Amino acid sequence: MKFDLVIAGVGGQGNILASQVIAKCAMDAGYNVVNTETKGAAQRGGSVLSHVRIADSEIYSPLVPQGQADILLGFEPLEALRYINMLSKQGTYIINTAPVPTILANLKVDEYPSQEQMIAAIKDKGVSGYFLNATQAAKDIGNVLLTNVIMLGAFTRISKLLPPDAILQMLLSMVKEKFHADDKKAFECGQRLIQV
Amino acid sequence: MQKQFMLGNEAIARGAVESGVKVVAGYPGTPATEIVDHCAEFGVYAEWSTNEKHAFEVAAAGSLTNQRAMAVMKHNGTNAAADFLMHINFTGIKAGMVLISADDPGGLSSQCEEDTRILIHNYAHVPVFDPASVQEAYEMTKAAIELSEKTEVLFALRPVMRINHAGSMVTFNPDAKPEVKKPDFVIDRSRYVMSAVVEKELGGELRPKMRHRWLNEKQVELKAIMETSPFNWVEAGEGETGFIGCGIGYAFLKEAEQIYGKKLPILKLSTLPLPEKKVLEFVKGLKKLVVFEEIEPVVETLIKELCFENNIQLEILGRDTYLPQEGELSAGFVLTALENVFANKAYPVPVSQYIPARTRTQCSGCSHRGLLIALKEVVKKNGGVVTGDIGCHDAGTFEPMKLQATIYCMGSSIPMAYGIKAAGFDKPTYALIGDSTFYHNGLTGLASAIFNKANITVIIGYNSTTAMTGFQPHPGSENNLTQDGLQPMDPGVVAAAMGAKVFRCNPYNVEETIKVINEATAETGVKVVIAEALCYLKFGRENKISYTFRNITVDEEVCNGCSLCVRTFGCPSITIVDEKATIDYSSCNGCGVCVSVCKRGALK
Structure with a gap:
């Protein structure tokens, strides 16, 4: 058994916490786990790609090889597009459609692609998956910082590797108790948003 | 033994502490920084020195005093410490000592892309371990310390970003009981005094030549050690094309081999000097050899020499002859190489498609932004040039500020600012430098500027921390790595004592900052403007802000x-x-x- 996950997002979206929740759950389930992050100045709004590799045998590289990821979670559409080639042809993506414009796009040095352009470019790659507006769903619950939890909930709908409840409990063990009620709501919302 | 998930940097710290390392010194730099932090947590003497050369000297002195030691730095830091490296290699060390020199292939978090194995091994003739995994980084740290003590030669560990910042399950020994050594400095001037002294006992030879010979003779012993090292091994496979995976190159090679789906002849090679007999045995019967290493063709070139000396005809491909000569390796990179080598095709030119980048900038609330916009206003009016330095403020050179005209290495801003004037540039020049960088390598540049009667304005962003690498303290902070409540060394007081005219401003007040920079510009000589405001990202969390x-x-x-x-x-x-x-x-x-x-x- 070998399972490769990549999470693409922007610094501050909780990408690394989400990857740690899954990595720790996999370790508790007895798997071998290797992870790393490819990040620019993450704290300053840079691009962040988390790699989580889970297997019941030896794992050599901390980086998921290009075209080998079983699942890509895109916390932001441009970052999903940037790393869509990480996904295997048989892989599945879940992509949050809410854009985070780049500094250079705000300055009109670059053009931030339209949502339609990004979705079309991703669909063009011949891989399949789901789009959802996790940011809006998180705002509806009351806090945009719940975006990563929505994405975690959604993840549990397409991967049978780890029990959803184990992932939720691991998440709750890593965040302050006052956030637990909203975290549960967001997790369940993420699960509902994916119709398998 | 116990198994635990940990980052490469924690594994290296654990390996060092389990080996009985008692003195650890470093200067923060990605990807090596957390090693020193972990050592402090594990309770050994650990410090942030003002720069890597001093860290290296502190650690080496620990070794000469019979305590095991470790110096920690990133590749640029090893450059800064190269002078000391080229002396400690010749004197040798006493208690076990390892130099950690972390490379950043691809320059993901660095000013330049380089391979410090060249400096450490080819130039200084110091043995280097190149780990292929986090587990190996832990084991190699221990081995390097043991072997350095046995041979009296300094050993180095050269991890790359994908080792330092990768997490993995590591089997370690929490109950290690390293031997407790008595601190003892035994004077041995024939070794520890590097000078052009005549050695009477050696027929009047000069000491530098004698120590050079000692180091050269040590290579025989080191080669023999590498020949039986557990870090090098051969894996049998099909075909007449063999593959060498060095360090992380081996990890990517194994991934690519699995995807390729055919068992390949592989030599896993993680030591310098090379295990020459092992290499010669491996290449026997091969027609072609491909070497995967980060990042320069160090092993590739050594193997070419070895084959030439042994009259072996073999096509050798690697970074020098076949693969891209720049950039980070990956499994995809290795797989592409495998497919094309077997098809007898050239390595394809990579096609890249630009996807709007996320560039670095100052944080919301950062004091540097006020300083940058103020200085930009000033030079817009007077046509001045700003030389830059390393630190968070360096993002001022990108869109939209586009302020600093040069960025080289730690401390370059000040000598470059007055070098521009020395060449006859008739408008003002400004050196923009952070506080940690000022103490790292700015002090001597400032002394040089004052001594040479320069006419420049130096602006020090005094935010009381080394923010770029994660808020490490420096001499201008109120604490060091392990102690609080210290008297900070105010860079303005230091500059004034050196003879500079010192001005002060709060960069959150842009108008005041423009006024103060203009006042400083109007004076002649070396002027130092202290733009003093706490780093928001660090001190904001402690409810301390300067606005x-x-x-x-x-x-x-x-x-x-x-x-x-x-x-x-x-x-x-x-x-x-x-x-x-x-x-x-x-x-x-x-x-x-x-x-x-x-x-x-x-x-x-």
């Missing part, structure tokens, strides 16, 4: 959507929505610097 919080609003009647605030200022909390400046209150920290940027007064 009065303002709830920023946009007067929509006044804002005409000119976007000056976005185009010239670039605070991530301001965007233009429907032709009006819009504040993102979830990220705005209310520093108020933007207020002075809007010429129409729409930001309040």
Whole structure:
């Protein structure tokens, strides 16, 4: 058994916490786990790609090889597009459609692609998956910082590797108790948003 | 033994502490930084030195005093410490000692891409371990310390970003009981005094030549050690093309082999000097050899030499002859190489498609942004040039600030600012440097400027921390790595004592900062402006900020959507929505610097 996950997002979206929740759950389930992050100045709004590799045998590289990821979670559409080639042809993506414009796009040095352009470019790659507006769903619950939890909930709908409840409990063990009620709501919302 | 998930840097720290390392010194630099932090947590003497050369000297002195030691730095730091490296290699060490020199292939978090194995091995003739995994980084740290003590030669560990910052399950020994050594400095001038002294006992030979011979003779012993090292091994496979995976190159090679689906002849090679017999045995019967290493063709070239000396005809491909000569390896990179080598094709030119990049900038609420915009105003009027330095403020050279005209290495800003004047440039020059960098390698540049009667303005962003690498303390802080409540060394006081004319401003006040920089510019000689304000990202968490919080609003009647605030200022909390400046209150920290940027007064 070998399972490769990549999470693409922007610094501050909780990408690394989400990857740690899954990595720790996999370790508790007895798997071998290797992870790393490819990040620019993450704290300053840079691009962040988390790699989580889970297997019941030896794992050599901390980086998921290009075209080998079983699942890509895109916390932001441009970052999903940037790393869509990480996904295997048989892989599945879940992509949050809410854009985070780049500094250079705000300055009109670059053009931030339209949502339609990004979705079309991703669909063009011949891989399949789901789009959802996790940011809006998180705002509806009351806090945009719940975006990563929505994405975690959604993840549990397409991967049978780890029990959803184990992932939720691991998440709750890593965040302050006052956030637990909203975290549960967001997790369940993420699960509902994916119709398998 | 116990198994635990940990990052490469923690594994290296554990390996060192389990080996009985008692003195650890480093200077922060990605990807090596956390090693020193972990050592401090494990309770051994650990310090942030002012620069890597001094860290190396502190650690080496620990070794000479019979305590095991470790010096920690990133590749640029090893460059800064090269002078000491080229002496400690010749004297040798006493108690076990390892130099950690972390490379950053691809320059993911660095000013340059380089391979410090060349400096450490080819140049200084110091043995190098190149780990292929986090587990191996832990084991190699221990082995390096043991072997250095046995041979009296300094050993180095050269991890790359993908080792330092990778997490993995590591089997370690929490109950290690390393031998407790008595601190003892035994004077041995024939070794520890590196000088052009005549050695009477050696027929009047000069000591530098004698120590050089000692190091050369040591290579025989080191080669024999590497021949039986557990870090090098051969894996049998099909075909007449063999593959060598060095360090992390082996990890990528194994991934690519699995995807390729055929068992390949592989030599896993992680030591310098090379295990020459093992290499010669491996290449026997091969027609072709491909070497995967980060990042220069170090092993490739050594193997070519070895084959030439042994009259072996073999096609050898690697970074020098076949693969891209720049950039980071990956499994995809190795797989592409495998497919094309077997098809007898050239390595394809990679096609890349530009996807809008996310560039680095100052944080919302960062004091540097006020300083940068003020200095930009000043040079816009007087045509001055700003030489830059390393630190968070270096993002001032990108869009939209585009201020600093040069960025080289730690401390370059000051000598370069007056070098431009020495060449006859008739407008003002400004050296922009951070506080940690000032103490790292700015002090001597400032002394040189003052001594040589330069006419420049040096601006020190004094935010009381090494923010770029994660808030390590420096001599201008109130603490060091392990002690609090220290008297900070104010860089302005230091500069004044050196003879500079010192000015002060709070960079959150842009008008005041412009005025002070202009006043300094008008004076002749070496002027130092201390732009003093705490790092918001670090000290904001402790409720210590150097500005009065303002709830920023946009007067929509006044804002005409000119976007000056976005185009010239670039605070991530301001965007233009429907032709009006819009504040993102979830990220705005209310520093108020933007207020002075809007010429129409729409930001309040």
